[in-house]
Structures are given as C-alpha cells and as structure tokens.
Amino acid sequence: MNDTVMDDSRIRGLPKAELHVHIEGTLEPELMFELACRNAIELPFASVEEVRAAYEFDDLQSFLDIYYQAADVLRTEQDFYDLTTAYLERAHADGVRHAEIFFDPQTHTDRNIPFSTVVTGLHRALNEGEQRLGITALLIMCFLRHLPEESALSTLEEALPFRDWIVAVGLDSSEVGHPPEDFQRAFARAREAGFRVVAHAGEEGPPSYVWQSLDLLGAERIDHGVRSTEDPELLARLVRDAITLTICPLSNIKLRVFQQMSDHNLKDLLHEGVRATINSDDPAYFGGYIGDNFIAARDALGLSDNDIVTLARNSIEATFLDESSKQVLLDELARYLEVQGIPV
Ligand code: HPA
Ligand code: ZN
Numbered sequence: 001m002n003d004t005v006m007d008d009s010r011i012r013g014l015p016k017a018e019l020h021v022h023i024e025g026t027l028e029p030e031l032m033f034e035l036a037c038r039n040a041i042e043l044p045f046a047s048v049e050e051v052r053a054a055y056e057f058d059d060l061q062s063f064l065d066i067y068y069q070a071a072d073v074l075r076t077e078q079d080f081y082d083l084t085t086a087y088l089e090r091a092h093a094d095g096v097r098h099a100e101i102f103f104d105p106q107t108h109t110d111r112n113i114p115f116s117t118v119v120t121g122l123h124r125a126l127n128e129g130e131q132r133l134g135i136t137a138l139l140i141m142c143f144l145r146h147l148p149e150e151s152a153l154s155t156l157e158e159a160l161p162f163r164d165w166i167v168a169v170g171l172d173s174s175e176v177g178h179p180p181e182d183f184q185r186a187f188a189r190a191r192e193a194g195f196r197v198v199a200h201a202g203e204e205g206p207p208s209y210v211w212q213s214l215d216l217l218g219a220e221r222i223d224h225g226v227r228s229t230e231d232p233e234l235l236a237r238l239v240r241d242a243i244t245l246t247i248c249p250l251s252n253i254k255l256r257v258f259q260q261m262s263d264h265n266l267k268d269l270l271h272e273g274v275r276a277t278i279n280s281d282d283p284a285y286f287g288g289y290i291g292d293n294f295i296a297a298r299d300a301l302g303l304s305d306n307d308i309v310t311l312a313r314n315s316i317e318a319t320f321l322d323e324s325s326k327q328v329l330l331d332e333l334a335r336y337l338e339v340q341g342i343p344v
Pocket of ligand 2: 020022172200223281
C-alpha cells in the first residue's frame with residue numbers, strides 16, 4: 001500500500017513552481033463583481049453563486065466562451081494589478097516559490113485596452129509580490145490560435161518594447177482546427193527576438209499537434225500534452241528530450257478531457273519517464289489552485305510520496321530560470337523534505 005507522509009498540508013507546503021496558469025483564469029467571481037462595479041459594467045449574472053453555477057462545461061470551447069466574456073471586466077492597469085496580486089497570494093499559500101504566468105494580450109487589445117496597460121499592471125504586481133511574498137515570476141505571452149497569424153505577428157511587435165518583462169511566447173485558445181503549423185512565422189520571429197517558446201497542444205488536439213509544436217514552433221515545454229500517450233513514438237521523443245508537460249488535472253476533468261480523475265494518465269506519463277508537472281490552468285473556473293490539483297491527483301491516482309516530490313522537482317527544473325536560481329529552489333525543496341522527515 002501507499003504509505004504516504006504527504007498529507008494535504010505537507011503538499012501545500014512543498015516548495016514548487018507553477019508553469020501553467022492563465023492570469024485571466026484566476027479571476028474569482030467575487031473580484032469579477034468588484035471590478036464590474038468599479039468600471040460600471042453590467043454582468044449577465046445576478047450573484048457570485050449564479051456565476052459559479054454557470055461553470056459547468058462540456059469541452060474547451062464552452063469554457064472559453066465564458067472566460068473571454070468575463071475578461072471584459074478587466075479595463076484598467078489597477079484591474080490587472082489586483083487580479084495578479086490575488087493570484088500571487090493564493091499561490092503563496094500553496095507553496096509556489098516561482099510562477100510562469102500566461103496572459104492573452106489579444107483578449108484585451110481587441111477590446112481597445114492598450115497592451116501597455118495590461119503588461120504594466122501585471123508587471124507592477126509581480127514586482128511587488130516578489131518583495132512582499134518572496135515569489136518570483138515570469139510572464140508568458142500567449143497568441144490566441146483562433147485568430148489569424150497576422151494578429152499574432154502584430155501582437156509580437158507590440159510586445160517588443162516590453163521584451164525584458166516577458167520571457168516566452170505561447171499558443172492557447174480553441175485547439176482543434178487551429179494547428180501549430182499555422183503559426184510558424186510568428187514563432188520564428190519570436191525566437192529571433194529572444195523569446196523562449198511553449199505551446200498548448202494535445203489537450204483536445206491530436207498527437208500531431210504536439211509534434212508540430214516541437215518541430216515547427218520550437219516549443220521547449222508542451223502545455224497539457226496528455227494525448228501524447230496515443231503515440232508511442234511521441235512518448236519516446238518526450239522522454240529522450242526531457243520535454244516537460246504542464247499537466248492540469250482539475251482542468252482536464254472540468255473540460256472532459258478525461259471523464260473522471262481516476263482515468264487521468266498523469267501517473268502513467270510520470271512512470272514512463274516523462275517530465276510531468278502539476279498546474280492549475282484556470283483555477284477560478286476549474287475548482288482549485290495548484291495545491292488542490294496535487295491533492296485531487298494524489299487521491300484519485302494513488303500518487304506516492306516519491307511521485308509527489310518528483311512532480312515538485314520537475315516543476316523547478318522545467319522553469320525558465322537560470323541554473324543557479326533553479327538550484328536555490330531545489331535546495332529549498334531538499335531542506336523542506338529533510339525538516340518534514342519525508343524519505344525520498
Ligand atoms: N486550453 C486552451 N486555451 C486556454 C486554456 C486551455 O486549457 N485555458 C485558457 N485558455
Ligand atoms: Zn492552459
């Protein structure tokens with residue numbers, strides 16, 4: 001049997017990195033109402049309870065429809081600051097020592113919110129969060145794949161003055177029918193400008209989208225990637241090249257990628273030698289932050305203490321931090337295990 005030392009509080013305390021969280025997906029209904037009030041916006045919901053009741057999804061698209069609509073309450077730099085500060089506080093309570101946070105500039109620039117308003121609010125919150133909470137963070141700008149590549153290219157141009165504030169580019173939104181190969185020019189241009197590269201692939205889309213992300217976009221990590229188990233050659237490639245999958249268990253259940261948590265392939269991937277990590281994706285919509293994701297996966301899949309520590313270690317090793325900063329976090333993890341008496 002699985003003789004676990006890793007109870008809920010030890011899991012929350014475990015030093016870890018979060019690599020797959022959309023800042024727009026951390027908008028809790030309470031803050032949505034507060035911002036709607038502040039910005040004199042009428043919401044199609046009467047109460048926080050009504051909002052939560054609307055969070056029943058059939059698939060990725062049914063979620064995205066609500067998610068993009070809700071983002072309309074984000075108007076000012078202060079709104080983006082407040083959103084990010086709230087996330088950092090939740091992440092801090094779950095032992096997150098470093099976060100690499102997605103934002104979707106086109107969701108905002110398409111509503112005439114300037115790129116600079118978005119990124120300045122995010123950046124100010126991250127700076128202050130580091131001082132106050134000791135969490136470090138980097139920003140990843142995602143291109144919306146349901147929009148044309150031209151829009152991604154012009155977004156990239158808008159980002160260049162803020163190059164130092166953004167570590168990487170990513171690809172998100174409606175996956176099926178929008179293959180990575182459609183964005184080769186935008187990603188080549190981003191790589192030329194010095195951005196690191198990640199991409200959502202293999203969430204609802206086929207293994208070929210994961211191959212394309214790696215081979216045509218130059219992705220260094222794959223966001224989700226859970227459908228990779230359908231292709232043994234792809235799995236071998238992920239293991240050989242130590243490609244990280246940023247897996248989001250509660251998201252995968254809410255969006256019906258797996259019918260129930262006990263069906264999830266996270267443990268299989270981990271035991272195949274894939275560098276898997278656990279993340280929250282859109283925690284305000286999917287029922288929990290990173291700690292809840294670890295706990296739900298542990299309970300349904302019977303993750304061992306060793307599995308849980310491997311997931312935390314993977315998250316640190318897969319960051320875009322430099323080697324010495326990674327080592328500081330790995331040392332912190334080792335100290336935690338020692339103090340807590342966790343034998344691994
Ligand atoms: N997949 C694709 N796009 C997204 C997601 C996701 O899980 N969350 C927010 N945008
Ligand atoms: Zn995502």
